[in-house]
Amino acid sequence: MKGARIPVGFIPLVDAAPLIVAQEMGFAAEEGLDLDLQRAPSWSSLRDMLCFGRVDAAHMLSPLPVASALGLGNVGTGLAAISVLSINGNVIGVSAEMADRLRAQGHDFAFNDAHAAGHALIEAAQGPLRIAVPFPFSMHAELLYYWLNALGYPAPQGIDIRTVPPPLMAEAIRAGDVDAFCVGEPWGSIVVEEALGSLLLPTSAIWSFAPEKVLAVREDWAANETELSGRLIRAVWKSGRWLSDPDSRVLAAEILSRAPYLNMPPEMIDRALSGNLTVTPQGLQREVKGFLRFHKGHATYPWDSQAQWIATQLASRMGLERANAQTRAAQVFRGELYRSALEGLKVDVPEECSRAEGAIAAPQRDSATHSVKDSVENRFFDGQIFDPSQK
Amino acid sequence: MPRPLSIVLVEPDADRAAEVGDALRAAGEFELHLIHDTNRLARQIQALNPDVVLIDLENPSRDTLEELTLASGALERPVAMFVDRAGEGLSAAAIEAGVSAYVVDGMQPNRLKPILDAAIARFALFQRMRTELAETKRALEERKVIDRAKGMIMKARGINEEQAYALMRKTAMNKNQRMADVAQSLVTAAELLS
Numbered sequence: 001m002k003g004a005r006i007p008v009g010f011i012p013l014v015d016a017a018p019l020i021v022a023q024e025m026g027f028a029a030e031e032g033l034d035l036d037l038q039r040a041p042s043w044s045s046l047r048d049m050l051c052f053g054r055v056d057a058a059h060m061l062s063p064l065p066v067a068s069a070l071g072l073g074n075v076g077t078g079l080a081a082i083s084v085l086s087i088n089g090n091v092i093g094v095s096a097e098m099a100d101r102l103r104a105q106g107h108d109f110a111f112n113d114a115h116a117a118g119h120a121l122i123e124a125a126q127g128p129l130r131i132a133v134p135f136p137f138s139m140h141a142e143l144l145y146y147w148l149n150a151l152g153y154p155a156p157q158g159i160d161i162r163t164v165p166p167p168l169m170a171e172a173i174r175a176g177d178v179d180a181f182c183v184g185e186p187w188g189s190i191v192v193e194e195a196l197g198s199l200l201l202p203t204s205a206i207w208s209f210a211p212e213k214v215l216a217v218r219e220d221w222a223a224n225e226t227e228l229s230g231r232l233i234r235a236v237w238k239s240g241r242w243l244s245d246p247d248s249r250v251l252a253a254e255i256l257s258r259a260p261y262l263n264m265p266p267e268m269i270d271r272a273l274s275g276n277l278t279v280t281p282q283g284l285q286r287e288v289k290g291f292l293r294f295h296k297g298h299a300t301y302p303w304d305s306q307a308q309w310i311a312t313q314l315a316s317r318m319g320l321e322r323a324n325a326q327t328r329a330a331q332v333f334r335g336e337l338y339r340s341a342l343e344g345l346k347v348d349v350p351e352e353c354s355r356a357e358g359a360i361a362a363p364q365r366d367s368a369t370h371s372v373k374d375s376v377e378n379r380f381f382d383g384q385i386f387d388p389s390q391k
Numbered sequence: 392m393p394r395p396l397s398i399v400l401v402e403p404d405a406d407r408a409a410e411v412g413d414a415l416r417a418a419g420e421f422e423l424h425l426i427h428d429t430n431r432l433a434r435q436i437q438a439l440n441p442d443v444v445l446i447d448l449e450n451p452s453r454d455t456l457e458e459l460t461l462a463s464g465a466l467e468r469p470v471a472m473f474v475d476r477a478g479e480g481l482s483a484a485a486i487e488a489g490v491s492a493y494v495v496d497g498m499q500p501n502r503l504k505p506i507l508d509a510a511i512a513r514f515a516l517f518q519r520m521r522t523e524l525a526e527t528k529r530a531l532e533e534r535k536v537i538d539r540a541k542g543m544i545m546k547a548r549g550i551n552e553e554q555a556y557a558l559m560r561k562t563a564m565n566k567n568q569r570m571a572d573v574a575q576s577l578v579t580a581a582e583l584l585s
Contacts, residue, residue: 041448041450042450042451042452042453042454044453044454044457044491045449045453048448048491049486052482052483052486053483054486054487072460073457073460076482135457136457136458136460137457162433162455162458163433163455163457163458165451165452165454165455168451168452175430177431
């Protein structure tokens with residue numbers, strides 16, 4: 001039996017894995033679903049495919065449905081995020097020329113210190129920093145603004161942020177159009193592989209629990225197809241759990257590398273999955289814990305507070321009223337749908353809709369029992385705490 | 392008589408650009424600009440300051456146009472995708488045909504319709520041609536691989552062409568795979584072993 005066919009759009013990135021794996025490893029079939037995976041050429045096209053019903057669900061940048069709820073960007077149809085797909089997973093990199101300047105200043109490319117890397121980049125800047133991101137509404141853009149602002153750099157005024165589609169990132173650097181970039185894997189590793197630049201920082205060093213991609217559907221689809229959307233949420237949750245097992249890594253990289261999906265060597269995909277990145281063309285290796293998460297620490301639960309953090313950033317950047325933006329954003333991330341979908345699985349799901357973002361320290365050993373608490377760090381590099389309940 | 396609308400067509404392929412240009416000219420009087428090189432696309436478009444931008448849905452550079460929707464400078468005109476201006480069916484038809492249009496704020500739907508009708512018809516044709524071409528290419532590639540694998544089997548087992556072909560087909564059926572996939576596995580394995 002094939003199951004109910006759902007057309008699902010994705011962009012060829014490592015973090016499309018939960019959808020691809022759900023289909024290939026049978027998690028979709030377990031839920032009686034057959035995902036018709038359609039690769040999209042750009043985020044705007046994927047958004048249109050979803051809005052006009054060419055697909056019913058899509059791999060999507062988490063700020064995109066939030067921005068559309070605030071009336072930003074071109075969307076006529078209301079979108080809902082019924083699950084988060086991934087946490088973190090982007091890298092900030094610099095052109096070879098910028099890397100040389102950083103090295104001359106004594107920067108060590110430690111790849112873990114957002115303060116050191118940020119100050120070094122600001123010091124090395126000659127004129128306004130020109131930074132490429134894949135889309136105007138993306139965690140890439142929001143985290144860059146947040147990071148540079150917190151370090152005292154005038155953002156957004158002082159930065160020249162440009163939209164460059166990931167497959168054209170290497171070309172923009174080769175042409176000398178940008179000094180730095182922020183992109184999802186494997187595109188950062190490809191820049192390094194082509195010896196065009198070096199990686200400076202994983203975005204997880206800016207916010208260690210940043211919701212990167214969501215599973216987006218049309219609002220009316222979520223309302224009318226609760227049964228199907230519940231099955232989809234479960235399939236993707238199981239897929240994320242499978243992906244979080246280190247034993248799955250080799251096979252996951254192999255599946256993603258196939259032609260209909262990423263169509264590139266598994267070795268390039270494994271870097272993001274393992275968190276072992278090659279950061280310079282000379283082969284400097286850095287290991288990042290929690291580089292890309294699919295499961296641990298309720299990774300896929302869509303918190304209202306995540307949508308509200310995004311809305312607050314967008315509102316302050318675009319001059320919108322903050323409280324109103326937060327109210328609207330909270331309606332986009334649908335924790336209640338997620339919770340009821342997972343009810344039957346007898347797994348632990350948060351009961352709250354919102355939490356203080358940035359307020360979870362790294363797991364510590366309990367002094368009495370010597371057990372390590374099974375939590376995942378949720379910290380901003382500058383120690384800020386975002387709590388939407390504290391107005 | 393209002394001044395003719397200015398249209399920017401983003402199309403790297405010169406032949407296709409010419410065909411769309413002809414179709415548009417047949418639909419009315421427009422001022423048409425072509426952009427072949429998508430480098431710094433948003434900037435090029437801002438410089439031309441058009442009423443309408445037409446771009447292939449498959450063009451990854453399309454995302455750079457989303458910046459234009461945020462235009463904030465005094466002289467910049469905010470741009471929106473035509474979604475919210477044109478009639479329902481028209482938007483969906485354009486997406487189906489593989490073209491997206493961006494128009495400046497406040498444009499009349501009746502001025503836009505002839506442009507979109509012409510563009511949609513032309514792009515729908517491209518779409519069909521593209522699918523056909525991809526299919527033909529794939530079939531050709533597969534035949535090449537099957538021929539190579541057949542040659543290898545003939546040599547290794549000392550059998551004739553017909554027998555080699557039958558053997559491959561039988562294997563494909565037993566393994567529930569496509570013959571092209573069986574052939575590809577053999578060719579890949581042979582490359583690894585040689």
